[in-house]
Amino acid sequence: MDNNTDNQEYRFQPEQIDWKTMEKFGLNQEKLEKMNAMDSLLRGFKTNTLIPITINLGTAVSKMDVRLSLQTGDTGQVAVHLHGIRKEPNLNNTFLGHQFTDEDKKNLKESGNMGRVVDLVNLKTDEIIPSVISRDRLTNELVAYRAEYMKIPDEIKGIKLDEHQKQTLLEGRPLYLEGMTSKKGEPFDATVQFNADKRYVEFLFNTKPSQLQSQQQSQEQKTSNQQPQHTDKEAPKVFRGKELDDSQYEKFKAGQTIYIDGLTDAKGKAYQGYITFNKETSKTDFSFTHPNKLKEEAKPTVDHKTQTAVNTQGKTNEATKNLKEPLESKQQQPANKQQEDQQKKVRKPRGQKL
Incomplete structure (x- = not known):
């Protein structure tokens, strides 16, 4: 490895690695450097490629290909993690509290990115964490990444992104860009999307605009129907994670419009507005402005x-x-x-x- 590399870029240092454990896998620093795996490891990422390892079980020797990563344990020690190859991702069980829909499964299998931000649960602290989910294309492992950590560039291959395009990517959705310029100076078109495993916006060349439009329409439909329907026509006590107090709930279930604050969007920003329970549809209508005020403004003078x-x-x-x-x-x-x-x-x- 180049000793002139600025160590400030790295999350870990070579001396922090448990080399005794690495030796049990048939690896050492020299081998990892020859495979160009050290750089990504020290930066806190998984190795870019599969690494062949050997595990001596005493009575048998097992060989397999894995991706390696370094993680800090509860005691502060740096541990080596093995990411083995799975035949397919496990999409039938819940993942950190999230139950995959058919559309989620389709997106993860086809593009590798689920395509939306969802609330995941930290199993140790019960913290609700808005995140994006992707599939590791080398191992089929599911990977989550906090939405608040997502970074979207201002420009991609010569195309400056407007606020709407940036918001699309921040929501985990795919974005089709035309007229980009390659390193060779040639124009090209492609779909871009944030990848939770890579932690950056990637290119998806196999995604057609028609498929992209279908996925976007499906996501918009889900967003518009994100509030659960109550078939028993009972007004919900909780709206977008905020529980109503007794006074609010009494007015709300009676069909009155109430003011609610303390709501948080996918980017972690607080917002507020007005909600009304529609008894006929059993849905909750949300508006940033009081509906009666809107009606008053709409009346002819x-x-x-x-x-x-x-x-x-x-x-x-x-x-x-x-x-x-x-x-x-x-x-x-x-x-x-x-x-x-x-x-x-x-x-x-x-x-x-x-």
């Missing part, structure tokens, strides 16, 4: 009512009934001298001819 009544409905307004022209927006009085003269003219009834 008196000026607009006058204009509509006169111009459209054929009704009259005492102050403008003699005007010949249609009323302008918000007009309730004559707008100029000509209209004033028209309004003052009152036709006298003609007598009947004998």
Whole structure:
């Protein structure tokens, strides 16, 4: 390994590695350096490639290919972890509290990335951690990565990302980019997506735009239906992780709109709004603005009512009934001298001819 490399870039140092354990696997520092595996290990990542190891079980010797990683244990010691090859990922059981949907399974098998942020549970502390999930394509191991640690670049191969594109990637979804420039200076198009195993945005060249659109539509449908439906028409006591107090709940289940704060989005930012329980659909409607205020703002003004009544409905307004022209927006009085003269003219009834 190059001794001139800045050690500040590394999470671990070579002397922290348990080389006695490595020797039991038939490995040493020299071998790992020749396989270009030391750099990723010291940075805190898994080795980029599969490493052949030998395990002596006493009565038998087992050989296998694994990915290696270094992890700090509870006592502070650096331990060597082996990531063996699985025939297929285990998607039927819960993963850190998350139950995979059919769409989740499909995405993990096809692209390797689940494609959305979900709440996972730390089994030791019970902490709820919004995370993305990917499949290690070399071992089929499932890997989770905290959403708060995700870093999205401002530019990818010459294409500057706007805020909407960055948000798409932060939500774990795939993004199709056109007109990128390769290292050889050649233009190319590809899908990009954050990979939890690699911990960065990767290229997915085998994903077609039509498949991408289908996945995005499916994800949008899930997002719109993320609130559970209560078939028994009972109002939920918890909304997006925030439990309602007794006073709030009584109003909420009665169908009243209540204010709720202390909510947290996928990026960990707090927000607040108004919720209303719809008894007919058993769904909870959320709005950042009070629905009654929105209705009030949507009501037509008196000026607009006058204009509509006169111009459209054929009704009259005492102050403008003699005007010949249609009323302008918000007009309730004559707008100029000509209209004033028209309004003052009152036709006298003609007598009947004998």
